[in-house]
Amino acid sequence: MMLARVADSLYWIGRYIERAEHLSRLAVVMLNAALDRNDAAARATRIALAAVGDPGMGRPGRAVDSAHNLVFDRERGDSVIASVSHARENARQVRDQITTETWERLNLLYLRFNEGAVERAFEADAPSALQDVIADLHMFMGAADATMSHGEGWRFMRAGVHSERAQLIARLLRVCFGEGAVAAVDHITLMNLLRMACALEPYLRVYTADISARYILEFLMFDQEFPRSIRFSTAQLEEHLSRLPHGQGAGRSEALRLAGRLNARLQYADVEEVSANGAGALLAAVGEECAAIHSAIHETFVAYPLEMSLPA
Amino acid sequence: MAEARPVDNENPSLSADPAYPLGEAYDEMFSRDGLTRENYRLLHRRMRSLSVEALGDRQRTLERSFLLQGITFTVYGAESATERIIPTDLFPRIIPASEWAKIESGLTQRLRALNLFLGDIYGPQRILAAGVLPRDLVLGAPSYRREMQHLFVPNGAYVNVCGSDLIRGVEGTFYVLEDNLRVPSGVSYMLANRDASRRTFPSTFREAGVRAVERYPDLLLSTLKSMAGDRRANPQVVVLTPGVYNSAYYEHAYLARLMGVPLVEGRDLVVHDNQVYMRTTTGLGRIDVIYRRVDDDFIDPLTFRRDSSLGAAGLFNAYRAGNVAICNAPGTGVADDKAVYAYVPAIIKYYLGEEAILPNVETYLCRERSQLSHVLANLDKVVVKAVGASGGYGMLVGPHASEAERASFAEALKADPTNYIAQPTIQLSTAPCLVDGQIEPRHVDLRPFILSGDTTVVTPGALTRVALKRGSLVVNSSQGGGSKDTWVLADDAAARSVADRSYPEDAA
Numbered sequence: 001m002m003l004a005r006v007a008d009s010l011y012w013i014g015r016y017i018e019r020a021e022h023l024s025r026l027a028v029v030m031l032n033a034a035l036d037r038n039d040a041a042a043r044a045t046r047i048a049l050a051a052v053g054d055p056g057m058g059r060p061g062r063a064v065d066s067a068h069n070l071v072f073d074r075e076r077g078d079s080v081i082a083s084v085s086h087a088r089e090n091a092r093q094v095r096d097q098i099t100t101e102t103w104e105r106l107n108l109l110y111l112r113f114n115e116g117a118v119e120r121a122f123e124a125d126a127p128s129a130l131q132d133v134i135a136d137l138h139m140f141m142g143a144a145d146a147t148m149s150h151g152e153g154w155r156f157m158r159a160g161v162h163s164e165r166a167q168l169i170a171r172l173l174r175v176c177f178g179e180g181a182v183a184a185v186d187h188i189t190l191m192n193l194l195r196m197a198c199a200l201e202p203y204l205r206v207y208t209a210d211i212s213a214r215y216i217l218e219f220l221m222f223d224q225e226f227p228r229s230i231r232f233s234t235a236q237l238e239e240h241l242s243r244l245p246h247g248q249g250a251g252r253s254e255a256l257r258l259a260g261r262l263n264a265r266l267q268y269a270d271v272e273e274v275s276a277n278g279a280g281a282l283l284a285a286v287g288e289e290c291a292a293i294h295s296a297i298h299e300t301f302v303a304y305p306l307e308m309s310l311p312a
Numbered sequence: 313m314a315e316a317r318p319v320d321n322e323n324p325s326l327s328a329d330p331a332y333p334l335g336e337a338y339d340e341m342f343s344r345d346g347l348t349r350e351n352y353r354l355l356h357r358r359m360r361s362l363s364v365e366a367l368g369d370r371q372r373t374l375e376r377s378f379l380l381q382g383i384t385f386t387v388y389g390a391e392s393a394t395e396r397i398i399p400t401d402l403f404p405r406i407i408p409a410s411e412w413a414k415i416e417s418g419l420t421q422r423l424r425a426l427n428l429f430l431g432d433i434y435g436p437q438r439i440l441a442a443g444v445l446p447r448d449l450v451l452g453a454p455s456y457r458r459e460m461q462h463l464f465v466p467n468g469a470y471v472n473v474c475g476s477d478l479i480r481g482v483e484g485t486f487y488v489l490e491d492n493l494r495v496p497s498g499v500s501y502m503l504a505n506r507d508a509s510r511r512t513f514p515s516t517f518r519e520a521g522v523r524a525v526e527r528y529p530d531l532l533l534s535t536l537k538s539m540a541g542d543r544r545a546n547p548q549v550v551v552l553t554p555g556v557y558n559s560a561y562y563e564h565a566y567l568a569r570l571m572g573v574p575l576v577e578g579r580d581l582v583v584h585d586n587q588v589y590m591r592t593t594t595g596l597g598r599i600d601v602i603y604r605r606v607d608d609d610f611i612d613p614l615t616f617r618r619d620s621s622l623g624a625a626g627l628f629n630a631y632r633a634g635n636v637a638i639c640n641a642p643g644t645g646v647a648d649d650k651a652v653y654a655y656v657p658a659i660i661k662y663y664l665g666e667e668a669i670l671p672n673v674e675t676y677l678c679r680e681r682s683q684l685s686h687v688l689a690n691l692d693k694v695v696v697k698a699v700g701a702s703g704g705y706g707m708l709v710g711p712h713a714s715e716a717e718r719a720s721f722a723e724a725l726k727a728d729p730t731n732y733i734a735q736p737t738i739q740l741s742t743a744p745c746l747v748d749g750q751i752e753p754r755h756v757d758l759r760p761f762i763l764s765g766d767t768t769v770v771t772p773g774a775l776t777r778v779a780l781k782r783g784s785l786v787v788n789s790s791q792g793g794g795s796k797d798t799w800v801l802a803d804d805a806a807a808r809s810v811a812d813r814s815y816p817e818d819a820a
Binding site: 001002003005006089092093094095096097100103104107108111135152231244245246296301304306309310 | 379380381382426551556561565566568569574575576577579580582584590591592593594595596597762
């Protein structure tokens with residue numbers, strides 16, 4: 001038994017945390033790429049900004065300004081500081097539902113942002129400041145896994161994580177391989193792309209140092225074991241939804257049906273076909289389907305009409 | 313490195329020490345002749361063994377831990393919201409077993425009488441017929457709820473959670489200053505302060521033999537469950553909070569978490585067919601007991617304030633139908649009204665045939681012409697309080713007020729005397745506090761928590777509130793007050809046997 005409002009908040013905590021991690025990592029890769037005096041640096045910045053929906057493609061400014069903006073601009077709804085604040089605000093509203101260990105990880109990070117400690121560390125050494133933020137976010141997720149019951153609340157949170165992750169990776173890949181891709185994909189750019197997906201080392205273990213667009217697409221779209229491939233995320237999403245109790249509302253299991261369909265589509269899609277026809281269509285579909293699943297979760301578990309559940 | 317506390321029993325020159333001047337007030341740690349009181353010996357020894365730097369470190373660790381846990385309230389500024397912790401002092405306030413035994417029996421007596429009073433006022437009104445207190449004073453009080461008349465309340469327990477304010481006068485006697493019978497708060501600070509002081513002074517804590525407060529959440533839960541009557545074998549209890557913007561939100565979430573029950577807001581509730589439900593992920597879930605941390609006025613827009621969105625429409629009718637328990641019951645405020653307060657000793661006498669164990673502070677009712685003229689003639693000596701106000705607002709501390717402030721209060725008193733009471737200014741007792749790296753005396757009060765359902769239990773601990781400004785007598789957190797832990801000692805064998813009967817402590 002879980003309050004609908006609480007389930008909604010936990011789901012959003014998962015989404016915000018994942019978003020904060022992804023944007024932090026984009027910023028780190030951008031900053032590291034900027035150390036090289038070549039086109040790859042500008043490309044990395046362009047990819048990162050396009051992947052978060054920032055046009056700025058014409059003349060990207062200094063990488064450090066862009067990174068600062070991604071992390072600290074409170075005006076941006078999706079900046080790292082905004083996501084951490086939203087996640088923490090949601091956690092505060094469901095403080096009774098998450099363990100102290102989990103709460104304190106998130107609250108500590110929030111306080112570090114709010115007191116300006118993260119920004120001071122950023123001024124001193126931006127990449128390592130952001131690596132610390134990522135490590136804090138991992139600790140939050142680790143504390144949640146290690147101390148919360150893996151029941152309904154935890155599953156809503158994990159569903160949020162994977163729903164967000166599938167969409168973020170799909171968007172990142174679209175920017176590089178979809179129609180109107182923003183940057184030529186040379187070797188260094190592909191390496192940076194893998195870094196942005198936190199996928200470089202796992203990729204190398206599978207494909208060795210043979211870095212190619214085809215393999216990257218295969219890995220980040222279809223790999224069954226890599227936790228940031230789209231297919232892995234949709235499989236997790238389906239798994240978590242299937243383990244939730246039946247919701248209310250018209251579609252009762254609409255969210256689960258949609259997740260199953262998306263997962264099956266990825267399962268039977270073929271990298272040959274994707275390479276031949278371009279990845280754009282499938283990646284766009286992933287984004288749309290994830291949005292539909294998101295709405296179905298909301299309608300099934302949170303905003304269901306009351307008439308359906310009143311006692312006769 | 314400076315010595316934190318240069319005075320001890322071998323060197324009883326305390327009153328000569330400018331850093332810890334003993335004033336007129338009763339000091340919790342030192343007797344008048346500068347000797348350390350017995351109950352403070354262990355702590356005092358420990359305080360002296362630590363440098364002010366070490367004490368400062370401990371104080372900072374403690375504050376950081378409160379911030380990290382989120383034990384904060386929010387101050388809303390023009391641009392942004394800042395979260396602050398309520399200032400917390402690291403030195404516990406220590407109460408000997410014998411004194412506690414009296415406090416415990418006094419509070420139990422008082423709450424029993426007040427619950428009987430509420431049952432009578434919202435029932436046959438025998439006490440009014442007997443003329444013990446004026447009819448209009450009770451029925452005309454703003455906190456009297458006509459809607460509660462003739463409503464059955466299980467166990468006759470209108471007040472399930474009470475947080476009385478006690479103060480210690482110059483001669484060392486504890487007085488009841490206020491009975492907080494509506495939605496008293498602060499119990500989470502009692503528990504959090506305890507958690508902190510155990511870590512700040514671990515060996516002193518162990519040696520002193522301090523009684524445990526950690527059972528408060530499960531005793532609260534069983535108190536709340538006892539209010540469900542026999543409707544359902546395992547009643548569903550919830551905590552109702554106004555939401556995250558309420559200054560006591562931390563406490564609401566904390567209690568819900570430690571009781572393992574849902575923390576709900578008004579928007580989670582649905583009333584249908586006089587049953588109360590909450591919206592869950594699997595549909596509507598029935599609720600049997602609501603521990604509400606929302607004021608009377610806001611629990612049901614259909615019955616009370618129409619503009620409230622903090623409660624649920626129809627909640628009061630469900631309560632009236634006996635389908636849900638609301639704790640505390642609506643309308644309990646009539647018994648902690650500042651004018652009714654003056655009659656509590658008479659109320660105890662009327663229902664229990666006993667003298668009050670804990671005395672009241674002498675109170676002048678300005679509604680009485682003779683008492684009003686006395687108050688007006690002594691405005692520089694008394695504390696004047698508006699009957700309807702709380703939290704340290706609407707209050708005049710005569711000796712500390714300016715001539716102009718007193719004059720404007722005098723006008724207000726003459727214009728609306730029924731709205732005011734006055735009490736002699738009492739020098740609250742002082743306890744040692746760490747202020748700007750110095751150990752100095754500060755005035756304190758004492759808020760113990762009493763639970764009442766099918767039984768009445770006084771938790772052997774309390775929130776000690778501290779007036780952090782030097783010389784100030786106002787301890788409210790809204791007026792610059794702080795808090796500290798309160799250790800109730802178990803050493804006295806007689807006190808322990810009294811306690812064991814009423815308060816189950818872990819054998820382990």
